Amino acid sequence: SPGFWELTDLAARRVQIADKVAAAKFGTPSPIDDPVREHRILDSVAAKAPGLGLDADDVMRFFRDQIEANKVVQRGLYARWTEHPGTRPPERPDLATEVRPVIDRLNAGLLTELAVTLDARTRRSCDVRLAVTVRLVDARRGLDRLHSGALSESVRSACRRA
Numbered sequence: 001s002p003g004f005w006e007l008t009d010l011a012a013r014r015v016q017i018a019d020k021v022a023a024a025k026f027g028t029p030s031p032i033d034d035p036v037r038e039h040r041i042l043d044s045v046a047a048k049a050p051g052l053g054l055d056a057d058d059v060m061r062f063f064r065d066q067i068e069a070n071k072v073v074q075r076g077l078y079a080r081w082t083e084h085p086g087t088r089p090p091e092r093p094d095l096a097t098e099v100r101p102v103i104d105r106l107n108a109g110l111l112t113e114l115a116v117t118l119d120a121r122t123r124r125s126c127d128v129r130l131a132v133t134v135r136l137v138d139a140r141r142g143l144d145r146l147h148s149g150a151l152s153e154s155v156r157s158a159c160r161r162a
């Protein structure tokens with residue numbers, strides 16, 4: 001059965017791109033939280049769920065965790081950059097044209113992987129297999145504690161109870 005590598009790696013890339021999101025917003029009036037954008041994402045993935053054989057609530061729960069994890073990273077980076085100005089990003093990427101299109105592609109990939117892993121996510125082995133994959137992806141990507149913690153949180157609802 002298909003493994004959790006791709007799903008987990010996409011989730012890792014999503015928490016890593018929070019660095020660019022934070023860099024785009026830091027020192028600007030744009031807040032970390034954008035509820036309108038969040039609702040748009042959740043509506044979009046929920047609408048696509050049935051066509052992929054997925055449960056809309058299941059998919060929304062997963063993406064809510066993805067979004068929360070992204071904001072955890074942004075807040076952590078804000079704290080770092082405030083305390084250690086020398087670590088502030090030298091460039092400010094454009095959120096709308098440079099960062100969000102990448103997140104849109106990651107979201108599409110994650111949705112596909114939720115469908116690909118549907119059976120595996122329903123098995124009893126899911127929690128252990130997913131945890132092992134998270135450790136591997138984490139090590140491969142060399143995530144620090146902030147991103148590593150966020151990655152774990154971001155996939156916490158990937159295994160289905162049913």
Ligand SMILES: C=C(O[C@@H]1C=C(C(=O)O)C=C[C@H]1O)C(=O)O
Pocket residue numbers: 021032033034035037038041066067068070071100103
């Ligand atoms: C990533 C962003 O920051 C927050 C996190 C979001 C996400 O993870 O998709 C969406 C909106 C914001 O609440 C963003 O503004 O694009």
